[in-house]
Amino acid sequence: MRALTPKGAATRQRIVEGAAKLIRDHGPANVGLDDIRAATATSKSQLFHYFPDGKADMLLAVAAHEAELVLEEQQPYLSDLTSWAQWEAWRDRVIARYAAQRRRCPLSALTAQLGLADPAVEKIITGMYTRWQRYVADGVRAVRPDADAERVATQLIGAIAGGATMLVATDDIRYLEIGLTEAIENLRRGAPGP
Amino acid sequence: MRALTPKGAATRQRIVEGAAKLIRDHGPANVGLDDIRAATATSKSQLFHYFPDGKADMLLAVAAHEAELVLEEQQPYLSDLTSWAQWEAWRDRVIARYAAQRRRCPLSALTAQLGLADPAVEKIITGMYTRWQRYVADGVRAVRPDADAERVATQLIGAIAGGATMLVATDDIRYLEIGLTEAIENLRRGAPGP
DNA sequence: TTCAAAGTGGACTGTGCAGTCCAAAATGCC
DNA sequence: GGCATTTTGGACTGCACAGTCCACTTTGAA
Incomplete structure (x- = not known):
C-alpha cells in the first residue's frame, strides 16, 4: 500500500472523481462498483488495490x-x-x-x-x-x-x-x-x- | 384488491408502523423485507398481499x-x-x-x-x-x-x-x-x- | 352451514453486486 | 539488463435480499 507511483496516483484520482460524479448524478444507492469500473475505465482489481477495504473505503475518499x-x-x-x-x-x-x-x-x-x-x-x-x-x-x-x-x-x-x-x-x-x-x-x- | 376486513386493515397498519420505526432507526438502506417481517410478526406473503408492488409500494405508504x-x-x-x-x-x-x-x-x-x-x-x-x-x-x-x-x-x-x-x-x-x-x-x- | 374471498405461513428462486483470486503486464531502482 | 514491486485484467464466488408460489386457515355474508 505504501508507495504510489505517479501512474498509480493518477488512477486513484480518476477513480475518486469518477465515482464522485456518478454518486452526485444517481445517488449513492444506485451506483455499484461495476458502474464505477465502467465509468473510469478500470478493473475490479484496481478498485480494491487502491481501496483495500472496498466500497466503504472508497466512499470515504469520495x-x-x-x-x-x-x-x-x-x-x-x-x-x-x-x-x-x-x-x-x-x-x-x-x-x-x-x-x-x-x-x-x-x-x-x-x-x-x-x-x-x-x-x-x-x-x-x-x-x-x-x-x-x-x-x-x-x-x-x-x-x-x-x-x-x-x-x-x-x-x-x-x-x-x-x-x-x-x-x-x-x-x-x-x-x-x-x-x-x-x-x-x-x-x-x-x-x-x- | 379493495375490501379490507378490520383484521386486514390492522395488519396493514402494523406493517406500516413497524417499517416506519425500523427505517427511522436504521435508515432505509439498512432495512430489508425480512427485517420488517420479523419486526411486525408477519410473513412474506402478507407483505406482498398488502403492498402488491413490493418494497417501493410499502415505502410510499411509510x-x-x-x-x-x-x-x-x-x-x-x-x-x-x-x-x-x-x-x-x-x-x-x-x-x-x-x-x-x-x-x-x-x-x-x-x-x-x-x-x-x-x-x-x-x-x-x-x-x-x-x-x-x-x-x-x-x-x-x-x-x-x-x-x-x-x-x-x-x-x-x-x-x-x-x-x-x-x-x-x-x-x-x-x-x-x-x-x-x-x-x-x-x-x-x-x-x-x- | 356453507363457501368464496381475505388472510397467512414459509419454502423456493433469481439476480445484482461486493468482494476474491491469480496470472500477466508495466514500472522503477540497482 | 535484471529483479522486485506496483499496476492491471477479468473470471469466479458467495450472499443478501426482493419477489414468487402454493398450500393452508380464518372470516363473514347469505
Missing part, C-alpha cells in the same frame, strides 16, 4: 473529495468576508452554485445515507462544517464586531443547509435564496449582541 | 404515514399561530420533538434517498411541505399583516429544514434552536414588507 470541493468553490470570497460587497459576492456564488447543480447535491446524498452509519465519514462531514462555520464567523467579526459571531454563523450555515435540503426535496431554489439573503440582511441591520 | 405524523406532532399550535405565545409554544414543540428524536429523522432519510428516485414519494413530501408552509404563512398573516407572509414562511420552513439536516449531520441541536428562534425574533421585530 466524501473527503466532495467536502473539500464545497469549500473551494466558495473561494476566494469565503475566506475574505471583510466587507458587505464581499458578503454579497459570496452569497451570489453560493446561490449560483446550488442553482447550477440543482438536485445533485453531493453532501445531502452522503450525509443522509452515510453520515449516521460510518463514523469516519461523519468526521469528514462535521470537520468540513466546522471549518465552514469558522470562515463565516471570522467574516461576521470583520463586519460586525459587536455581534455574537458564533451564533450568527450557526444561523447562516443552518440557512444554507436548509436551502440545500429544500432544493433537493422540492427542486425550488427560493428557500436558499430567501434564507441566506434574509440572514445576511438581518446581520446587516444589527445582529444580536452577546 | 412516507405518507411519516409525513402526516410530522404535521400532527406540531398541533394544535401549528394551525393556530395567532399570538406570539402560540408561536413560542410551537417553536418549543418543534425543538423538543427534534431534540427527542435526535438523528432519527424520518424525513431526512426518505427525502435524500427516495425523493429524487420516486416521483410518487416526491409528491408526498412536497405536498407535506406545501401544507406546512401554508399553516405558517397563515400564522404570519395573523400576527404581522404587513409582512410578506409567503417569504417569511419560506424562511421559517428553510430554517427548520436546515436545523434538522444539521442535527442529522452533526448531532447538534443548536442549528435548529438558533435558526428558528432568530427567524421568529426577526419577524417579531418587524418583517420585510411586500
